Amino acid sequence: METFSSLADGFVIAMTFQNLILALLGCFLGTIMGALPGLGPSNGVAILIPLAFSLGLGATPSLILLTSVYYGAMYGGRISSILLNIPGDAPALMTCLDGYPMARNGRGGEALALSGFASFIGSFLATWGLVLLAPQLVKIALAFGPAEYFALFALAFATLGGVSSTNQAKSAFAAMVGLGLAMVGVDTQTGVPRFTFGLVHFYDGIDFLVAIVGLFAISEVFIFIENRHGDADAEGKKVELGRLTPTMKTFWGSFPSIIRTSIVGFIAGVLPGAGASLGSFISYSMEKRLLDKNGTFGKGDPRGVAAPEAGNNAAAGGALVPMLALGVPGSGTTAVLLAVLLALNITPGPLLFANNPDVVWGLIAALFIGNFILLLLNIPFVGIFIRVLLVPPRILMPIVAMVSFVGIYGIAGSSFDLLIMVAFGVVGWLFRKLDVPLVPVILGVLLGNNMESNLRRAITISDGDWTVLFASPLAITLWSISIIGFVLPIFVSRFMPKKPKPVSAEAEEEVSN
Numbered sequence: 153m154e155t156f157s158s159l160a161d162g163f164v165i166a167m168t169f170q171n172l173i174l175a176l177l178g179c180f181l182g183t184i185m186g187a188l189p190g191l192g193p194s195n196g197v198a199i200l201i202p203l204a205f206s207l208g209l210g211a212t213p214s215l216i217l218l219t220s221v222y223y224g225a226m227y228g229g230r231i232s233s234i235l236l237n238i239p240g241d242a243p244a245l246m247t248c249l250d251g252y253p254m255a256r257n258g259r260g261g262e263a264l265a266l267s268g269f270a271s272f273i274g275s276f277l278a279t280w281g282l283v284l285l286a287p288q289l290v291k292i293a294l295a296f297g298p299a300e301y302f303a304l305f306a307l308a309f310a311t312l313g314g315v316s317s318t319n320q321a322k323s324a325f326a327a328m329v330g331l332g333l334a335m336v337g338v339d340t341q342t343g344v345p346r347f348t349f350g351l352v353h354f355y356d357g358i359d360f361l362v363a364i365v366g367l368f369a370i371s372e373v374f375i376f377i378e379n380r381h382g383d384a385d386a387e388g389k390k391v392e393l394g395r396l397t398p399t400m401k402t403f404w405g406s407f408p409s410i411i412r413t414s415i416v417g418f419i420a421g422v423l424p425g426a427g428a429s430l431g432s433f434i435s436y437s438m439e440k441r442l443l444d445k446n447g448t449f450g451k452g453d454p455r456g457v458a459a460p461e462a463g464n465n466a467a468a469g470g471a472l473v474p475m476l477a478l479g480v481p482g483s484g485t486t487a488v489l490l491a492v493l494l495a496l497n498i499t500p501g502p503l504l505f506a507n508n509p510d511v512v513w514g515l516i517a518a519l520f521i522g523n524f525i526l527l528l529l530n531i532p533f534v535g536i537f538i539r540v541l542l543v544p545p546r547i548l549m550p551i552v553a554m555v556s557f558v559g560i561y562g563i564a565g566s567s568f569d570l571l572i573m574v575a576f577g578v579v580g581w582l583f584r585k586l587d588v589p590l591v592p593v594i595l596g597v598l599l600g601n602n603m604e605s606n607l608r609r610a611i612t613i614s615d616g617d618w619t620v621l622f623a624s625p626l627a628i629t630l631w632s633i634s635i636i637g638f639v640l641p642i643f644v645s646r647f648m649p650k651k652p653k654p655v656s657a658e659a660e661e662e663v664s665n
Contacts, residue, residue: 162513174217182224193225193485198368211496216518226468230267246436250456266398267461268530274414274462278469289477298610303630305603308480310634322588330596360597366576369556374581376549406458417463421470435463484591
């Protein structure tokens with residue numbers, strides 16, 4: 153009963169006029185960013201961090217805005233997947249397999265509406281899972297000591313390379329870069345400057361918000377500049393949707409798949425490092441194995457649209473569980489949200505529910521509200537979001553750059569931070585070219601100091617005995633999961649589908665007709 157009482161208090165906080173407007177704005181902007189190929193939820197949240205801070209919003213309103221963007225982007229990723237066979241982000245990859253054939257068969261509107269309902273149900277069930285599971289994890293987390301926390305951070309680094317990574321060595325390299333960046337600044341125990349190169353600007357360390365916006369948003373601008381001569385402009389395209397609602401037979405025929413894959417996706421999201429990509433992949437694969445008796449999957453089967461959409465949206469909610477309860481992000485986007493919490497001087501983890509109940513329960517209540525807002529936005533206003541696909545990137549990317557520069561300068565008031573942001577943008581561009589994941593870099597910058605302090609504390613308590621890191625059953629369990637989580641993607645990635653190439657002009661013409 154205490155949980156439901158806290159949730160009721162959260163609804164009182166979330167349903168203020170300001171927070172409702174922010175939830176609506178976040179859902180709208182998130183859907184747009186999710187629909188635009190290449191941006192996705194991580195970039196969407198990173199781009200809007202400067203806006204949230206420059207507006208002077210408090211902790212709860214800022215998180216409501218950014219988590220609404222997160223959920224909205226998960227919804228929006230299906231639009232370009234279904235209509236153009238171009239996934240808006242990695243989790244939307246599986247939606248292409250049956251969504252695009254449905255669009256080619258004149259059922260694009262039906263596919264979009266069905267995927268919207270599936271996304272709503274998956275997110276709604278996952279948010280209830282967050283309500284029921286996160287407080288229980290908090291009780292378990294109170295048993296953690298310094299050695300266990302160090303093992304937990306190691307688990308986050310080992311697993312957040314992502315199942316789509318084909319080279320775990322690159323993930324390890326990215327994590328080392330992030331940890332190295334976390335070492336910049338004055339040592340909190342000795343007071344000795346480290347890796348500052350005599351620059352006083354580095355004495356306070358590297359601002360992780362600057363790193364995040366540079367790695368995600370600015371690198372996206374550089375990618376556009378590199379490919380600006382391609383077929384980036386989409387002016388003149390027309391998309392015929394057909395009917396905008398699925399038939400009752402189609403909806404109820406897909407409903408069991410939605411429920412099953414929502415559960416599977418939530419579990420995948422709770423596991424650190426699995427995230428929405430794995431939730432979407434497992435959901436589609438499971439439903440195909442269970443239901444594809446006549447070989448209809450991959451040819452426009454509505455269940456092949458509903459399953460991955462419910463799975464990836466449920467995983468998005470599940471990824472918030474370890475972030476809020478343990479302080480360890482469950483996905484790339486929640487790593488960005490973790491940075492927002494730290495920037496607001498809020499420490500996620502076991503004490504979050506006790507020290508900041510207004511923030512965490514207001515956020516959870518806002519997720520429920522955001523789900524209904526997204527359902528109302530995505531069904532009747534789907535035509536508006538489709539028009540976003542027609543916005544030329546040459547107009548969009550300067551806006552992204554402007555928001556990034558103005559926002560970061562508004563937060564820090566330092567031109568030096570702008571130079572650092574551009575430098576991170578160049579690094580992010582190079583890493584993308586070399587297929588080096590960006591999330592471990594961010595994770596290193598975020599968690600590096602906490603990881604170091606817990607390591608030092610554990611060694612000090614044990615009087616220099618390093619075996620303390622493996623002394624407890626909990627620590628051994630975490631180290632075992634870390635090893636499995638690091639090795640498993642090497643094998644899983646072999647079965648992950650390749651990202652489809654952008655559709656040809658002929659195929660686009662077929663969609664428009």
